[in-house]
Amino acid sequence: MGTRERIVDAAEQVIREFGIAGATTKRIAAAAGCSEALLYKHFPGKEKLLLAVLLERLPALGPALTRLRLAAGTGDVAGNLTAFTLAALEFYTRAAGIAAGVIADPSLMAGFRAMLAASGSGPHLPILALAEVIADEQRRDRVDREIDPGAAASMLMGACFHRANLSYYVDPPGDDAAWAATLVDTLLRR
Amino acid sequence: MGTRERIVDAAEQVIREFGIAGATTKRIAAAAGCSEALLYKHFPGKEKLLLAVLLERLPALGPALTRLRLAAGTGDVAGNLTAFTLAALEFYTRAAGIAAGVIADPSLMAGFRAMLAASGSGPHLPILALAEVIADEQRRDRVDREIDPGAAASMLMGACFHRANLSYYVDPPGDDAAWAATLVDTLLRR
Numbered sequence: 001m002g003t004r005e006r007i008v009d010a011a012e013q014v015i016r017e018f019g020i021a022g023a024t025t026k027r028i029a030a031a032a033g034c035s036e037a038l039l040y041k042h043f044p045g046k047e048k049l050l051l052a053v054l055l056e057r058l059p060a061l062g063p064a065l066t067r068l069r070l071a072a073g074t075g076d077v078a079g080n081l082t083a084f085t086l087a088a089l090e091f092y093t094r095a096a097g098i099a100a101g102v103i104a105d106p107s108l109m110a111g112f113r114a115m116l117a118a119s120g121s122g123p124h125l126p127i128l129a130l131a132e133v134i135a136d137e138q139r140r141d142r143v144d145r146e147i148d149p150g151a152a153a154s155m156l157m158g159a160c161f162h163r164a165n166l167s168y169y170v171d172p173p174g175d176d177a178a179w180a181a182t183l184v185d186t187l188l189r190r
Numbered sequence: 191m192g193t194r195e196r197i198v199d200a201a202e203q204v205i206r207e208f209g210i211a212g213a214t215t216k217r218i219a220a221a222a223g224c225s226e227a228l229l230y231k232h233f234p235g236k237e238k239l240l241l242a243v244l245l246e247r248l249p250a251l252g253p254a255l256t257r258l259r260l261a262a263g264t265g266d267v268a269g270n271l272t273a274f275t276l277a278a279l280e281f282y283t284r285a286a287g288i289a290a291g292v293i294a295d296p297s298l299m300a301g302f303r304a305m306l307a308a309s310g311s312g313p314h315l316p317i318l319a320l321a322e323v324i325a326d327e328q329r330r331d332r333v334d335r336e337i338d339p340g341a342a343a344s345m346l347m348g349a350c351f352h353r354a355n356l357s358y359y360v361d362p363p364g365d366d367a368a369w370a371a372t373l374v375d376t377l378l379r380r
Contacts, residue, residue: 019296021211100293103286103358106209113359122360144379151349151376154369159341159348161355168293169303170312179344186341187377189334 004042006032011049012057020050020101020108047102047111054098061091065129072133077142078184084130085156085180092164099123100165127153144190152187159183194232196222201239202247210240210291210298237292237301244288251281255319262323267332268374274320275346275370282354289313290355317343334380342377349373 001009010032015023025046029036043049064087071080102112116122131153137143163179166172172179191199200222205213215236219226233239254277261270292302306312320343327333353369356362362369 017296020294096293099355100290103290103355104210104294106207109358116359122356124356124360124362146376146379148372148376151369151372154349154353155345155373155377157348158350158352159344162348162351163344165289165293165351166312166314168299169306170314172314179341182338182341183345186336186338187345189336 003032003034003038007034007039007042007049008052008056012053015050015053015098015101020098020105023101025049045111047108047115050098050102050108050112051115054095058091058094058098061088061126064088064091065126065133068130068133069136072136073140073142077137078181078188081156081184081188082177082181085160085184086176088126088157088160089164089176089180092161093167096161096164096168127157130157143188147187156183156187193222193224193228197224197229197232197239198242198246202243205240205243205288205291210288210295213291215239235301237298237305240288240292240298240302241305244285248281248284248288251278251316254278254281255316255323258320258323259326262326263330263332267327268371268378271346271374271378272367272371275350275374276366278316278347278350279354279366279370282351283357286351286354286358317347320347333378337377346373346377 007028011023011028014028014031018027025036025039028049029039032039039049043052064084067087068080068084102109127150131149134143134147134149134152138145138147138149163172163176197218201213201218204218204221208217215226215229218239219229222229229239233242254274257277258270258274292299317340321339324333324337324339324342328335328337328339353362353366
């Protein structure tokens with residue numbers, strides 16, 4: 001395993017243990033068994049290191065979106081969307097700690113926001129991708145055309161993101177799978 | 191203004207400036223013009239002080255829920271729900287920084303979680319309250335009975351919470367009011 005990989009692994013582990021606020025580059029370098037200077041050679045700022053953890057170590061939303069896109073027009077729309085909803089819930093549950101840490105640190109957030117703007121990236125993109133799949137299923141007449149795809153995607157992703165955050169404070173009521181299925185049924189009903 | 195009020199005001203101001211991680215009791219006491227000992231006399235833990243800021247200084251969700259409850263059976267359901275959605279979005283936008291700070295700090299979160307469990311409180315309660323209003327409107331036949339009230343409430347509140355968080359990273363696309371109205375229309379369509 002190369003140094004870069006060791007650093008990303010160490011960052012993930014240190015964040016899980018100490019929170020973002022406690023995930024200093026000093027601590028991460030120590031966990032990775034390298035110097036802080038070497039860490040900075042691979043990651044010029046803490047925000048770049050956090051982005052690497054988010055993009056490379058979390059169960060990604062990308063593959064779940066790809067599966068959903070490939071399933072368009074096949075199988076049961078509600079079943080496909082429910083499976084995706086559960087994957088989104090898992091992703092946000094894992095990502096919530098890091099996302100919270102970025103928001104909680106105004107200077108880190110400023111760097112993160114600038115980096116996202118420069119790369120045209122951001123956490124809003126999965127909503128747009130989900131909206132596209134819903135619009136595609138509408139064109140196939142498998143989803144009610146009265147639904148606004150963007151609104152439906154905002155609500156489905158938002159409910160997952162919220163539930164993932166709520167689970168830090170309380171045990172969310174009900175089973176995840178039943179919860180996801182009820183959401184999709186309420187959204188798609190004709 | 192009493193000492194307690196001065197401390198809560200100071201905490202809100204220090205959190206806004208330095209983030210939760212930088213909102214030390216030392217800094218808050220200095221901003222309030224009191225000793226740390228006096229701060230601890232009023233607030234035995236940082237989590238109790240944060241809860242006071244959340245409950246006493248933020249635009250509350252409670253009054254918006256009360257307005258929605260009182261409006262049940264009157265006026266336009268979609269209009270009532272859209273106004274509530276905008277109030278929820280404003281609340282979550284103001285609360286997101288503190289909520290993120292609590293999640294980002296594992297030891298603070300543990301204390302917060304225990305305190306919520308002991309008081310039977312928590313950030314999931316507004317979803318249940320919104321679900322009750324939707325169920326009430328269903329009994330009046332003003333909302334489609336095929337909708338699951340809990341799922342509808344999860345999606346509406348979740349979308350607001352998510353958009354509030356997204357606004358830290360990027361400028362969310364579209365106007366808030368139009369966004370809220372489209373959400374409610376997609377949810378309530380018959």
